[in-house]
Amino acid sequence: MDIDDPSSRDRSPIKFPPRAAIAAAVMALAVAVAQRPSLHAAPGAVLWTYEAGARLSGAPSIAEDGTAYVGALDGLLHAVDHAGTQRWVFVYTEHGRAGAQAFHGAPALGEDGTIYIGDDIVVPNYFFAVHPDGRSRWTYETWGGYSQIDTSPALDRRGRFYAGMHGWGAGVDYGSLLVLIDGGFRIGSTEDTGPILASPAVLDDDRVVFAAPVHQEWVLPSPTPEGQEETPTPIASATVTPAATPTSAPTRTPRIGTPLPVRGFLPYARTDPLPATASSGQGRGSESTRSGTDGSAGATPAPNDDAASDSPVESPGRADPANGAARFEPGARGEPPYSLRTPVSPGRGRPLLSPSGALASQPRPSPWVTVPVPARLHVIGDDPLDVRVHDLDGMDGPGSLAADGTTIWFGVTAPRAALVSYVVEPDVAARLVRFVPLTAPVAGSPILGRRDGGSLTVIALQTNGTLTVLDVPDDEAMPVRERWSRVLGAAAAGAPALGADGLLYAGVDGWVLALHRADGAIAWRSAPIGGLVTTAISLAPDGRVIAGSDTGRLVAIEGAEGGLDPQAVWPSYRHDVRNTGAAPLRVATEDP
Numbered sequence: 322m323d324i325d326d327p328s329s330r331d332r333s334p335i336k337f338p339p340r341a342a343i344a345a346a347v348m349a350l351a352v353a354v355a356q357r358p359s360l361h362a363a364p365g366a367v368l369w370t371y372e373a374g375a376r377l378s379g380a381p382s383i384a385e386d387g388t389a390y391v392g393a394l395d396g397l398l399h400a401v402d403h404a405g406t407q408r409w410v411f412v413y414t415e416h417g418r419a420g421a422q423a424f425h426g427a428p429a430l431g432e433d434g435t436i437y438i439g440d441d442i443v444v445p446n447y448f449f450a451v452h453p454d455g456r457s458r459w460t461y462e463t464w465g466g467y468s469q470i471d472t473s474p475a476l477d478r479r480g481r482f483y484a485g486m487h488g489w490g491a492g493v494d495y496g497s498l499l500v501l502i503d504g505g506f507r508i509g510s511t512e513d514t515g516p517i518l519a520s521p522a523v524l525d526d527d528r529v530v531f532a533a534p535v536h537q538e539w540v541l542p543s544p545t546p547e548g549q550e551e552t553p554t555p556i557a558s559a560t561v562t563p564a565a566t567p568t569s570a571p572t573r574t575p576r577i578g579t580p581l582p583v584r585g586f587l588p589y590a591r592t593d594p595l596p597a598t599a600s601s602g603q604g605r606g607s608e609s610t611r612s613g614t615d616g617s618a619g620a621t622p623a624p625n626d627d628a629a630s631d632s633p634v635e636s637p638g639r640a641d642p643a644n645g646a647a648r649f650e651p652g653a654r655g656e657p658p659y660s661l662r663t664p665v666s667p668g669r670g671r672p673l674l675s676p677s678g679a680l681a682s683q684p685r686p687s688p689w690v691t692v693p694v695p696a697r698l699h700v701i702g703d704d705p706l707d708v709r710v711h712d713l714d715g716m717d718g719p720g721s722l723a724a725d726g727t728t729i730w731f732g733v734t735a736p737r738a739a740l741v742s743y744v745v746e747p748d749v750a751a752r753l754v755r756f757v758p759l760t761a762p763v764a765g766s767p768i769l770g771r772r773d774g775g776s777l778t779v780i781a782l783q784t785n786g787t788l789t790v791l792d793v794p795d796d797e798a799m800p801v802r803e804r805w806s807r808v809l810g811a812a813a814a815g816a817p818a819l820g821a822d823g824l825l826y827a828g829v830d831g832w833v834l835a836l837h838r839a840d841g842a843i844a845w846r847s848a849p850i851g852g853l854v855t856t857a858i859s860l861a862p863d864g865r866v867i868a869g870s871d872t873g874r875l876v877a878i879e880g881a882e883g884g885l886d887p888q889a890v891w892p893s894y895r896h897d898v899r900n901t902g903a904a905p906l907r908v909a910t911e912d913p
Contacts, residue, residue: 362879364835365845368865369405370876373397377869379427379473380765380815380857382436383898384453389859389867390436391875392424398438400455401875409455413440413447416457422447425471426520427857429482430899431503439470439484439499446470448484448501459505467495473520473721473895475902477527481508481705485517485531493691494536498529500705509705513538515694520766520895522722522729523903529701530729530745532719537691698729698743698751711751716741721766721816723891724904728754730779730891732763740767740781740791755793757801761785765816765857769891770838777890778804778838782817786810786829790838805841809834815857815868816894821883828854828868833878835866850876857894860885 362368375395382390387403398411413422422440429437434453440446446468450458467488475483484499496516500509515533523529696713713719718734730742740763742755761783770778772795779791789806810829817827825838831853835844852870859867862884865877885892895902 364879365847366879367848368877368879370874371401371405373399373873375873376871378425378855380894381859381867382428382430382900383861390428392438394423396422411451411455426473427900429474429476429901437474441469441471461505467497475521475523477523483521483529487516496533511708514699520721522724524724525726525904525906532698534696535717536694538694539689540692542690714753720763723766723769725769725890730767734762738762759783764813765894770819770889782813782827786813807841814855818858818860819886819889819892821886822881826858826866828858833868847878
């Protein structure tokens, strides 16, 4: 057709699309606008609410597509899309798991979008890996008196997962850090750390640091000279100095700045699948230690004395039967999944487990005695069984960690509420650098902001609702200066977050606030979210502020574009929106 020739033009009537098609297009546009409410919402406006149905305590993790993942105390893992619509719910009972469970910690996201989270409450406990579409990828099952997981896992750059465990029995507290690789295989596990109640951190050199509080430990007493009465070890002093240990105290492995040998757990790094077994619950092992094939009870477990074997009792994880994947039963390495005891190391003890997996109630027989163990830092290097342990100088109640190179920051509760930092150099005992008294314990973990003029901004939201911002000079001889402090409410449970927009976001009482980090002036306060804010603040890249409450409500609030501050050292509870708990690698730069 020649557009300059009028006779060649098409003079047929113009055909418009049907009215139904126009209406559908308008509706699609309206839905698109509704799914992106931040295009027109004012800062502080509640964009959507999602009812999870049970208390939320772990910070939501946010994927690249804007989906938020959060675990609830009823053991359900929820996936909520950008518009606040439920994508799926991971129900543990649908994946062959029995008994009540709970998710206390924040889920962590791998680079491929896999969600990792551990559960709490009953034995056995599980560490789940879930596909972004809600299908189970693999599950690690752990048995024992200290298998409960209520901290957030950490993910390092080598593809390892670290989950802190705890438990109680026979008058003492136990703990262990579980080290897994993808596929659900255990490659290590610390022992006798005390209960791990705070989330670990991965340093920029891939060492992992976690803390354990003061606890009781079973030991065999050292021989006492005739006529001399044995004196128990005193509990750690309530001052910031190491407590002395009497020479006649029961023997324990030296732990300050030296490798701690781990007994009873062997490294396991095989990646080939184990033979699949039927999900019958019958387990494996000798007839003297397991129930019979007809379900009748087997022999009573052997007494838990120092003659017990150091053979491992925990098996690699088992893949879920979803999509035809094989399921690996506990006991695949020769031990039954019930009627078992945890291993005993020389000089250490463990409570018995009943056939149901619960802790037995019988007391530790003589000559075992309990002694108090001070709060300690545990540092794991490239070898997950190489653990170096450092006393916390008489302090107790360590919280979740934030990392700045080889320096870690966390809160303590004794001898008083304070914010502390330690330098953790390789092959050197951890050294206390800062002790900053506070009015209440730190909620969640401290936040580490930008470096400016030779100092680091350190932020602590306290459980009494007080938000404090500090300038910490790099020169250790210089004192810490308080930039500002404000009482925002009566209660806080989760850490705040630093935004790229120059605002500091905090959840206090039943609302979320945004403050100018320079002087603490309030930029806006959200409407009540329907319950107390009980999670740390998550800040999505598109500016949405996401938080959860004790009533099980997850809310998204309009913030500002930019997400987390990219120049901050540790801008949120688990460092990033994926909640990896890992500090970024530092790139060495040369002077121009």
